[in-house]
Amino acid sequence: MPMHLRTNLGNRMVLKVDAEGTSEIALGERNGGAERLLGKGHLAAKLVNLPTIVYGQVPLVSDTEIAQIVHGIRSGWVKNRGGNWLWLARLSHI
Numbered sequence: 001m002p003m004h005l006r007t008n009l010g011n012r013m014v015l016k017v018d019a020e021g022t023s024e025i026a027l028g029e030r031n032g033g034a035e036r037l038l039g040k041g042h043l044a045a046k047l048v049n050l051p052t053i054v055y056g057q058v059p060l061v062s063d064t065e066i067a068q069i070v071h072g073i074r075s076g077w078v079k080n081r082g083g084n085w086l087w088l089a090r091l092s093h094i
Contacts, residue, residue: 012046015039027053 014026016037023034027046032053034044041058061069077085 010048014044014046016042029053 012027014023014032014034014037016039017023017026017034020031020035023032023044024030026032026034027044029046032044032046033055037044037055041060043056043058045054045056047054076087078088080086
């Protein structure tokens with residue numbers, strides 16, 4: 001990736017990479033640690049408003065759970081008389 005493009009990126013979220021150099025490019029700083037991540041959703045994030053790298057874990061969501069969530073969201077939106085969409089449902093039934 002060209003340097004001028006990398007410098008204009010904002011927040012960066014990186015999953016496990018294979019080498020320290022790749023981590024440095026992806027996070028934009030030395031010793032970012034993306035090569036030492038655990039895998040399976042463990043991530044490193046470089047956020048523009050924080051001075052240090054933040055580490056997190058993305059939850060695993062099955063295809064069935066995704067379908068249930070999408071169904072719940074779709075069933076909760078209705079159009080009012082003015083043609084505007086309104087959120088009416090709660091997702092507690094999922």
